[in-house]
Amino acid sequence: MTNDMLLRQVEVVRAITLQKVESITEDVADIMPKGFNNTIRWNVGHILIVQDQLASNFAGLPQQLSLEFVTLFGNRTRPSEWQVEPPTLQTLSYELKKQTAYIKESLGNRLQEKAIKPFVRLGFKMETIGEILSFSLHHEGMHTGVIYAIQRAIEGSNNSF
Numbered sequence: 001m002t003n004d005m006l007l008r009q010v011e012v013v014r015a016i017t018l019q020k021v022e023s024i025t026e027d028v029a030d031i032m033p034k035g036f037n038n039t040i041r042w043n044v045g046h047i048l049i050v051q052d053q054l055a056s057n058f059a060g061l062p063q064q065l066s067l068e069f070v071t072l073f074g075n076r077t078r079p080s081e082w083q084v085e086p087p088t089l090q091t092l093s094y095e096l097k098k099q100t101a102y103i104k105e106s107l108g109n110r111l112q113e114k115a116i117k118p119f120v121r122l123g124f125k126m127e128t129i130g131e132i133l134s135f136s137l138h139h140e141g142m143h144t145g146v147i148y149a150i151q152r153a154i155e156g157s158n159n160s161f
Contacts, residue, residue, distance in 0.1 A: 003111045006130055007104055013137045014100045017047060017144045021093050024151065029089055030079060033153035038078060040150050043143045044092045045073030048099060054136045055103050058115040059129050064102055065095070107133065 021044050029041040038046070049069050056063045071077065072086050079086070087095075111130030119126045119135065126132050 003108060003130070006111055006134060007108055009137055010100060010103055010133065013140050013144075014096060017044075017140060017147075018093060018096055020144060020147055020151075021089060021096065024089060024147075026089055028151070028154050030086075031150075031154050032079065033150060036146075036150055036153065038146075040147050041086055041089065041092070042073060042077075042079050043147050043150070044089070044096070045069060045086065047140050047143045048092065048095055049073045050075075050139055051099060051103075051136050054119070054132050054139075055099075055107060058117065058119055058132050059107055059110060059113075060116050061106060064099065103133070 024040055030039045032039050049065055052063050052065045052069075055061070068084065069087075072082060072084070107129055111128065111133065113129050114127055115129050115132055119132045121135065126135055
């Protein structure tokens with residue numbers, strides 16, 4: 001896959017995520033239906049923080065999101081443990097857009113470079129910045145799917161959605 005093709009996929013996947021996020025209202029963003037461990041807001045924030053960590057840390061760049069984002073949306077966090085008010089969906093949407101531009105600008109010409117260290121997930125080793133960025137699209141798609149599922153579960157329990 002060429003650099004341009006991968007960057008186009010970053011745009012497409014992010015546009016799909018944004019389309020869903022921007023269709024959701026604040027009043028349902030924090031509902032946790034039965035059978036789910038997190039909320040729509042948490043999944044959106046988690047997409048952001050993991051993409052930030054993967055895009056920055058493995059390319060030797062500083063993370064763009066604050067430590068508060070990591071505390072709210074990092075691995076093994078949950079909304080029931082939040083000690084601060086989370087960002088609004090509008091803020092999260094803005095950060096998603098900003099992040100896409102940052103990735104294209106800062107990594108667009110570096111996708112073939114070896115990462116500072118390999119990223120290993122489930123026994124699969126990714127060694128270039130492009131491979132890691134490609135994996136991040138899989139991660140984003142998984143969590144966007146969870147957002148769709150949570151929305152359907154909310155609609156099933158509350159027809160006013």
